[in-house]
Amino acid sequence: MAIRVAYTGNGACAQAMRQIEPHMVAAYPITPQTEVVEEFAQFVADGKVKTKFLPVESEHSAMSACIGGAAAGGRVMTATSSQGLAFMWEMLYIASGLRLPIVMGVANRALSAPINIHGDHSDTMGARDSGWVQLYCKTVQEIYDTIIQAVRIAEHHEVRLPVMVCYDGFSVSHSLMDLEMLTEEQVKNFIGAFKPRYPLLNVANPVTYGPLALYDFYFEFRRQQAEAMKNAERIIEEVAEEYSAVSGRRYSTIEPYLLGDAEIALVSLGSTASTIEYAVDRLRGEGIAAGALRIRTFRPFPVDAIREALAPVKAIAVMDRAESLSGWGGPVGIEVKAAFYEAKSRPLLINVIYGLGGRDVGVDDIYGVFRQLMQAVDAGKVSQPVYYLGLRE
Secondary structure: OOEEEEEOHHHHHHHHHHHHOOOEEEEOOOOOOHHHHHHHHHHHHOOOOOOEEEEOOOHHHHHHHHHHHHHHOOOEEEEEOHHHHHHOHHHHHHHHHOOOOOEEEEEEOOOOOOOOOOOOOHHHHHOOOOOOEEEEOOOHHHHHHHHHHHHHHHHOOOOOOOEEEEEEOOOOOOOOEEEEEOOHHHHHHHHOOOOOOOOOOOOOOOOOOOOOOOOOOHHHHHHHHHHHHHHHHHHHHHHHHHHHHHHOOOOOOEEEEOOOOOOEEEEEOOOHHHHHHHHHHHHHHOOOOEEEEEEOEEEOOOHHHHHHHHOOOOEEEEEEOOOOOOOOOOHHHHHHHHHOOOOOOOOEEEEEEOOHHHOOOOHHHHHHHHHHHHHHHHHOOOOOOEEEOOOOO
16 A cells, blocks of 8 residues: 655655665765765664665765675665766766666756755756766656666666666755655565676676777677667666556656647756646646646657657747756757757757756746747747846846
8 A cells, every 4th residue: 555645855765765775875965965865874774774875985986886786786776966976977987888777866956166056957967978867857756756667777688777866956855745655565576676687796607897898899888888778768668657557657758748739838857847837737728839848768868759749849948957068058958959850840949048056947937938939939930049047147
Protein backbone atom coordinates (compact mmCIF):
# COMPACT_ATOMS: atom_id res chain seq x y z
CA MET A 1 0.00 0.00 0.00
CA ALA A 2 1.37 3.44 -0.97
CA ILE A 3 2.53 5.83 1.78
CA ARG A 4 1.36 9.45 1.53
CA VAL A 5 3.61 12.07 3.19
CA ALA A 6 4.89 15.64 2.76
CA TYR A 7 8.55 16.02 1.78
CA THR A 8 10.93 18.47 0.20
CA GLY A 9 12.68 17.62 -3.06
CA ASN A 10 15.88 16.80 -1.19
CA GLY A 11 13.92 14.71 1.29
CA ALA A 12 12.26 12.78 -1.55
CA CYS A 13 15.68 12.11 -3.07
CA ALA A 14 17.01 10.84 0.26
CA GLN A 15 13.93 8.68 0.88
CA ALA A 16 14.25 7.06 -2.55
CA MET A 17 17.93 6.37 -1.83
CA ARG A 18 16.96 4.81 1.53
CA GLN A 19 14.47 2.48 -0.10
CA ILE A 20 16.94 1.56 -2.85
CA GLU A 21 19.60 0.94 -0.18
CA PRO A 22 22.69 0.99 -2.43
CA HIS A 23 25.87 -0.76 -1.36
CA MET A 24 27.73 2.54 -1.11
CA VAL A 25 27.09 6.30 -1.04
CA ALA A 26 30.03 8.69 -1.17
CA ALA A 27 29.09 12.37 -0.97
CA TYR A 28 30.06 15.86 0.07
CA PRO A 29 27.35 18.36 1.10
CA ILE A 30 26.86 21.54 -0.92
CA THR A 31 23.97 24.01 -0.97
CA PRO A 32 21.19 23.38 -1.97
CA GLN A 33 21.79 19.61 -1.99
CA THR A 34 23.03 19.41 1.64
CA GLU A 35 19.82 17.90 3.04
CA VAL A 36 20.24 14.81 0.87
CA VAL A 37 23.62 14.00 2.41
CA GLU A 38 22.45 14.92 5.93
CA GLU A 39 19.30 12.81 5.79
CA PHE A 40 21.00 9.81 4.23
CA ALA A 41 23.85 9.96 6.74
CA GLN A 42 21.20 9.89 9.49
CA PHE A 43 19.59 6.79 7.95
CA VAL A 44 22.99 5.08 8.10
CA ALA A 45 23.63 6.24 11.69
CA ASP A 46 20.19 4.99 12.78
CA GLY A 47 20.77 1.59 11.18
CA LYS A 48 17.89 2.02 8.72
CA VAL A 49 20.13 1.01 5.79
CA LYS A 50 23.18 -1.21 5.51
CA THR A 51 24.79 1.15 2.99
CA LYS A 52 28.47 2.01 3.39
CA PHE A 53 28.52 5.82 3.68
CA LEU A 54 31.75 7.66 2.84
CA PRO A 55 31.82 11.32 4.00
CA VAL A 56 34.69 12.45 1.77
CA GLU A 57 36.52 15.79 1.73
CA SER A 58 35.42 16.99 -1.73
CA GLU A 59 33.13 16.25 -4.66
CA HIS A 60 36.08 15.12 -6.76
CA SER A 61 36.78 12.52 -4.08
CA ALA A 62 33.08 11.63 -3.87
CA MET A 63 32.89 10.74 -7.54
CA SER A 64 36.28 9.01 -7.40
CA ALA A 65 35.04 6.82 -4.55
CA CYS A 66 31.79 6.10 -6.42
CA ILE A 67 33.79 5.00 -9.46
CA GLY A 68 35.90 2.70 -7.31
CA GLY A 69 32.85 1.25 -5.58
CA ALA A 70 30.94 0.69 -8.83
CA ALA A 71 33.96 -0.87 -10.55
CA ALA A 72 34.45 -3.14 -7.55
CA GLY A 73 30.94 -4.47 -8.10
CA GLY A 74 28.57 -2.39 -5.98
CA ARG A 75 25.37 -0.42 -6.53
CA VAL A 76 26.51 3.16 -5.92
CA MET A 77 24.79 6.56 -5.55
CA THR A 78 25.66 10.17 -4.65
CA ALA A 79 24.29 13.72 -4.86
CA THR A 80 25.70 17.16 -5.57
CA SER A 81 25.10 20.65 -6.98
CA SER A 82 26.76 23.57 -8.80
CA GLN A 83 30.49 23.92 -8.08
CA GLY A 84 30.40 20.45 -6.58
CA LEU A 85 29.38 19.03 -9.94
CA ALA A 86 32.01 21.17 -11.63
CA PHE A 87 34.61 19.82 -9.22
CA MET A 88 33.61 16.29 -10.31
CA TRP A 89 34.20 17.19 -13.95
CA GLU A 90 37.23 15.02 -14.63
CA MET A 91 35.62 12.02 -12.94
CA LEU A 92 32.24 12.36 -14.70
CA TYR A 93 33.88 11.36 -17.97
CA ILE A 94 35.69 8.46 -16.32
CA ALA A 95 32.45 7.14 -14.79
CA SER A 96 30.67 7.16 -18.16
CA GLY A 97 33.72 5.97 -20.10
CA LEU A 98 34.01 2.95 -17.81
CA ARG A 99 30.24 2.36 -18.27
CA LEU A 100 29.53 2.42 -14.53
CA PRO A 101 25.82 2.67 -13.61
CA ILE A 102 26.13 5.31 -10.89
CA VAL A 103 22.99 7.33 -9.99
CA MET A 104 23.37 10.93 -8.81
CA GLY A 105 20.79 13.47 -7.64
CA VAL A 106 21.64 17.05 -8.68
CA ALA A 107 19.93 20.04 -7.10
CA ASN A 108 20.48 22.52 -9.93
CA ARG A 109 22.26 25.73 -8.99
CA ALA A 110 24.10 28.58 -10.72
CA LEU A 111 27.87 28.44 -11.25
CA SER A 112 30.32 30.99 -9.90
CA ALA A 113 31.52 33.68 -10.42
CA PRO A 114 29.93 35.74 -8.98
CA ILE A 115 28.86 33.46 -6.13
CA ASN A 116 25.20 32.51 -6.27
CA ILE A 117 23.49 29.70 -4.34
CA HIS A 118 20.16 29.77 -6.21
CA GLY A 119 18.79 27.65 -8.97
CA ASP A 120 19.47 27.59 -12.67
CA HIS A 121 20.67 24.88 -15.06
CA SER A 122 24.22 26.12 -15.66
CA ASP A 123 25.78 23.24 -13.70
CA THR A 124 24.19 20.26 -15.45
CA MET A 125 24.14 21.94 -18.86
CA GLY A 126 27.91 22.21 -18.57
CA ALA A 127 28.00 18.43 -18.06
CA ARG A 128 25.64 17.62 -20.92
CA ASP A 129 28.35 16.05 -23.08
CA SER A 130 29.99 14.03 -20.29
CA GLY A 131 28.20 10.80 -21.23
CA TRP A 132 25.67 10.84 -18.36
CA VAL A 133 21.96 10.35 -18.98
CA GLN A 134 20.21 13.54 -17.79
CA LEU A 135 16.61 13.52 -16.51
CA TYR A 136 14.98 16.81 -15.38
CA CYS A 137 12.18 16.73 -12.79
CA LYS A 138 9.28 19.12 -12.24
CA THR A 139 7.99 18.12 -8.81
CA VAL A 140 8.97 16.42 -5.55
CA GLN A 141 6.97 13.37 -6.60
CA GLU A 142 8.85 13.15 -9.88
CA ILE A 143 12.22 13.31 -8.11
CA TYR A 144 11.31 10.31 -5.97
CA ASP A 145 9.91 8.33 -8.89
CA THR A 146 12.83 9.20 -11.18
CA ILE A 147 15.58 8.27 -8.72
CA ILE A 148 14.04 4.78 -8.48
CA GLN A 149 13.69 4.44 -12.26
CA ALA A 150 17.23 5.78 -12.79
CA VAL A 151 18.65 2.66 -11.13
CA ARG A 152 16.97 0.43 -13.70
CA ILE A 153 17.96 2.69 -16.62
CA ALA A 154 21.61 2.94 -15.56
CA GLU A 155 21.98 -0.79 -14.93
CA HIS A 156 20.20 -1.97 -18.09
CA HIS A 157 22.60 -4.10 -20.13
CA GLU A 158 21.94 -2.02 -23.27
CA VAL A 159 22.78 1.23 -21.46
CA ARG A 160 25.28 0.80 -18.59
CA LEU A 161 25.73 4.55 -18.27
CA PRO A 162 25.55 6.79 -15.17
CA VAL A 163 22.39 8.86 -14.68
CA MET A 164 21.85 12.39 -13.29
CA VAL A 165 18.43 13.15 -11.80
CA CYS A 166 18.19 16.95 -11.91
CA TYR A 167 15.79 19.22 -10.00
CA ASP A 168 15.67 22.98 -9.44
CA GLY A 169 17.59 24.24 -6.43
CA PHE A 170 15.44 25.74 -3.65
CA SER A 171 12.28 26.11 -5.75
CA VAL A 172 11.92 22.29 -5.66
CA SER A 173 14.79 21.05 -3.47
CA HIS A 174 13.40 22.94 -0.46
CA SER A 175 9.69 23.09 -1.30
CA LEU A 176 7.39 20.91 0.78
CA MET A 177 5.02 19.00 -1.49
CA ASP A 178 2.74 16.01 -1.41
CA LEU A 179 4.63 12.74 -1.96
CA GLU A 180 3.25 9.26 -2.49
CA MET A 181 5.89 6.66 -1.68
CA LEU A 182 5.97 3.00 -2.59
CA THR A 183 6.65 0.43 0.09
CA GLU A 184 10.20 -0.83 0.59
CA GLU A 185 9.17 -4.18 -0.85
CA GLN A 186 7.75 -2.55 -4.01
CA VAL A 187 10.93 -0.54 -4.56
CA LYS A 188 13.22 -3.51 -3.93
CA ASN A 189 11.18 -5.70 -6.28
CA PHE A 190 11.16 -3.02 -8.99
CA ILE A 191 14.89 -2.34 -9.04
CA GLY A 192 15.80 -6.00 -8.55
CA ALA A 193 19.05 -7.46 -7.25
CA PHE A 194 22.20 -5.76 -8.50
CA LYS A 195 24.11 -7.83 -11.04
CA PRO A 196 27.70 -6.59 -11.25
CA ARG A 197 29.36 -6.82 -14.64
CA TYR A 198 33.08 -7.58 -14.71
CA PRO A 199 33.63 -6.60 -11.01
CA LEU A 200 37.19 -5.83 -10.01
CA LEU A 201 36.83 -7.85 -6.81
CA ASN A 202 36.14 -11.06 -8.70
CA VAL A 203 39.70 -12.37 -8.39
CA ALA A 204 38.77 -15.59 -10.17
CA ASN A 205 38.22 -13.57 -13.37
CA PRO A 206 40.61 -10.61 -13.24
CA VAL A 207 39.84 -7.64 -15.50
CA THR A 208 41.49 -4.32 -16.31
CA TYR A 209 39.65 -0.97 -16.00
CA GLY A 210 40.77 2.19 -17.75
CA PRO A 211 43.68 0.87 -19.84
CA LEU A 212 45.52 2.97 -22.41
CA ALA A 213 43.59 3.09 -25.70
CA LEU A 214 45.13 5.37 -28.30
CA TYR A 215 44.18 5.68 -31.98
CA ASP A 216 43.94 1.89 -32.17
CA PHE A 217 40.84 1.46 -29.93
CA TYR A 218 39.73 4.77 -28.37
CA PHE A 219 37.44 5.63 -31.30
CA GLU A 220 35.55 2.33 -30.88
CA PHE A 221 35.05 2.94 -27.14
CA ARG A 222 33.44 6.33 -27.80
CA ARG A 223 31.23 4.91 -30.56
CA GLN A 224 29.93 2.26 -28.15
CA GLN A 225 29.12 4.99 -25.62
CA ALA A 226 27.15 6.87 -28.26
CA GLU A 227 25.18 3.72 -29.09
CA ALA A 228 24.45 3.11 -25.39
CA MET A 229 23.14 6.68 -25.05
CA LYS A 230 20.95 6.13 -28.10
CA ASN A 231 19.59 2.94 -26.53
CA ALA A 232 18.76 4.85 -23.36
CA GLU A 233 15.86 6.70 -25.02
CA ARG A 234 14.03 3.41 -25.63
CA ILE A 235 14.96 1.97 -22.25
CA ILE A 236 13.67 5.08 -20.43
CA GLU A 237 10.25 4.49 -22.02
CA GLU A 238 10.30 0.76 -21.22
CA VAL A 239 11.23 1.36 -17.59
CA ALA A 240 8.56 4.10 -17.36
CA GLU A 241 5.93 1.64 -18.57
CA GLU A 242 6.93 -0.92 -15.96
CA TYR A 243 7.01 1.72 -13.23
CA SER A 244 3.53 2.95 -14.13
CA ALA A 245 2.20 -0.56 -13.52
CA VAL A 246 3.60 -0.40 -9.97
CA SER A 247 2.94 3.24 -9.08
CA GLY A 248 0.21 4.46 -11.42
CA ARG A 249 2.52 7.29 -12.52
CA ARG A 250 4.16 7.36 -15.95
CA TYR A 251 6.92 9.68 -17.15
CA SER A 252 8.00 9.88 -20.78
CA THR A 253 11.04 11.52 -22.40
CA ILE A 254 8.83 14.52 -23.16
CA GLU A 255 5.61 15.82 -21.60
CA PRO A 256 3.23 17.64 -24.01
CA TYR A 257 0.54 19.87 -22.51
CA LEU A 258 -2.47 20.82 -24.66
CA LEU A 259 -0.34 20.66 -27.81
CA GLY A 260 -2.84 18.83 -30.02
CA ASP A 261 -4.40 21.97 -31.50
CA ALA A 262 -1.89 24.55 -30.25
CA GLU A 263 -0.68 27.34 -32.54
CA ILE A 264 1.91 28.70 -30.09
CA ALA A 265 3.84 26.83 -27.41
CA LEU A 266 6.61 27.17 -24.83
CA VAL A 267 9.31 24.50 -24.45
CA SER A 268 11.05 24.13 -21.08
CA LEU A 269 12.89 21.90 -18.60
CA GLY A 270 12.27 21.51 -14.88
CA SER A 271 9.84 23.23 -12.54
CA THR A 272 9.09 26.25 -14.75
CA ALA A 273 6.80 23.94 -16.70
CA SER A 274 4.27 24.22 -13.86
CA THR A 275 4.08 28.02 -14.25
CA ILE A 276 3.85 27.68 -18.02
CA GLU A 277 1.00 25.17 -17.78
CA TYR A 278 -0.89 27.52 -15.45
CA ALA A 279 -0.45 30.31 -18.01
CA VAL A 280 -1.59 27.99 -20.80
CA ASP A 281 -4.80 27.22 -18.90
CA ARG A 282 -5.55 30.94 -18.53
CA LEU A 283 -4.77 31.64 -22.18
CA ARG A 284 -7.03 28.79 -23.24
CA GLY A 285 -9.77 30.46 -21.19
CA GLU A 286 -9.22 33.58 -23.28
CA GLY A 287 -9.64 31.59 -26.49
CA ILE A 288 -5.91 31.50 -27.36
CA ALA A 289 -4.59 28.17 -28.72
CA ALA A 290 -1.56 27.93 -26.43
CA GLY A 291 0.33 24.79 -25.42
CA ALA A 292 3.53 23.64 -23.76
CA LEU A 293 6.17 20.95 -24.02
CA ARG A 294 8.43 19.86 -21.18
CA ILE A 295 11.61 18.09 -22.18
CA ARG A 296 12.23 15.60 -19.40
CA THR A 297 15.17 13.77 -20.97
CA PHE A 298 17.90 16.09 -22.19
CA ARG A 299 20.46 13.30 -22.63
CA PRO A 300 19.70 11.43 -24.76
CA PHE A 301 17.99 14.27 -26.64
CA PRO A 302 14.64 12.93 -27.97
CA VAL A 303 14.78 14.59 -31.41
CA ASP A 304 12.01 12.65 -33.14
CA ALA A 305 9.59 12.93 -30.21
CA ILE A 306 10.14 16.70 -29.98
CA ARG A 307 9.70 17.23 -33.72
CA GLU A 308 6.51 15.16 -33.75
CA ALA A 309 5.01 16.87 -30.70
CA LEU A 310 5.69 20.38 -32.02
CA ALA A 311 4.87 19.67 -35.70
CA PRO A 312 1.44 21.38 -35.71
CA VAL A 313 2.64 24.49 -33.85
CA LYS A 314 3.24 27.74 -35.76
CA ALA A 315 5.65 29.37 -33.30
CA ILE A 316 7.56 28.17 -30.24
CA ALA A 317 9.64 29.80 -27.52
CA VAL A 318 12.37 27.62 -26.01
CA MET A 319 13.00 28.58 -22.39
CA ASP A 320 16.64 28.25 -21.33
CA ARG A 321 17.73 28.54 -17.71
CA ALA A 322 21.39 28.58 -18.76
CA GLU A 323 23.54 30.68 -21.09
CA SER A 324 25.78 28.71 -23.44
CA LEU A 325 27.89 31.85 -24.06
CA SER A 326 28.07 30.74 -27.69
CA GLY A 327 26.56 34.02 -28.88
CA TRP A 328 23.65 31.98 -30.23
CA GLY A 329 21.39 31.42 -27.22
CA GLY A 330 21.03 28.74 -24.57
CA PRO A 331 21.81 25.02 -24.86
CA VAL A 332 18.20 23.84 -25.07
CA GLY A 333 17.33 26.44 -27.71
CA ILE A 334 20.30 25.47 -29.84
CA GLU A 335 19.42 21.78 -29.70
CA VAL A 336 15.75 22.36 -30.51
CA LYS A 337 16.78 24.48 -33.50
CA ALA A 338 19.07 21.69 -34.66
CA ALA A 339 16.25 19.16 -34.24
CA PHE A 340 14.20 21.04 -36.83
CA TYR A 341 17.04 21.57 -39.32
CA GLU A 342 16.06 18.56 -41.43
CA ALA A 343 12.31 18.79 -40.78
CA LYS A 344 9.97 19.46 -43.72
CA SER A 345 8.38 22.37 -41.89
CA ARG A 346 9.78 24.43 -39.04
CA PRO A 347 7.93 26.56 -36.50
CA LEU A 348 9.07 30.11 -35.90
CA LEU A 349 11.43 29.88 -32.93
CA ILE A 350 12.41 32.28 -30.16
CA ASN A 351 15.04 31.35 -27.59
CA VAL A 352 14.40 32.91 -24.19
CA ILE A 353 17.14 33.07 -21.54
CA TYR A 354 15.49 33.41 -18.11
CA GLY A 355 15.78 32.86 -14.37
CA LEU A 356 19.59 32.83 -14.13
CA GLY A 357 20.87 32.77 -10.57
CA GLY A 358 17.39 32.06 -9.24
CA ARG A 359 15.66 35.19 -10.62
CA ASP A 360 11.95 34.65 -10.26
CA VAL A 361 9.74 34.13 -13.29
CA GLY A 362 6.00 34.55 -12.81
CA VAL A 363 2.87 34.01 -14.84
CA ASP A 364 2.95 37.59 -16.17
CA ASP A 365 6.45 36.97 -17.51
CA ILE A 366 5.24 33.83 -19.26
CA TYR A 367 2.30 35.79 -20.65
CA GLY A 368 4.80 38.22 -22.15
CA VAL A 369 6.58 35.39 -23.97
CA PHE A 370 3.30 34.09 -25.37
CA ARG A 371 2.46 37.62 -26.57
CA GLN A 372 5.76 37.72 -28.46
CA LEU A 373 4.84 34.43 -30.12
CA MET A 374 1.46 35.82 -31.17
CA GLN A 375 3.19 38.85 -32.70
CA ALA A 376 5.63 36.55 -34.53
CA VAL A 377 2.75 34.51 -35.99
CA ASP A 378 0.97 37.70 -37.15
CA ALA A 379 4.17 39.06 -38.73
CA GLY A 380 5.26 35.71 -40.16
CA LYS A 381 8.76 36.17 -38.73
CA VAL A 382 10.76 36.51 -35.54
CA SER A 383 12.19 39.95 -34.88
CA GLN A 384 14.43 38.92 -31.95
CA PRO A 385 15.60 35.25 -32.11
CA VAL A 386 17.26 35.35 -28.66
CA TYR A 387 16.25 37.58 -25.80
CA TYR A 388 16.63 37.81 -22.03
CA LEU A 389 13.45 37.68 -19.95
CA GLY A 390 13.29 39.97 -16.92
CA LEU A 391 16.80 41.37 -17.40
CA ARG A 392 17.66 44.96 -16.38
CA GLU A 393 19.51 46.57 -19.30
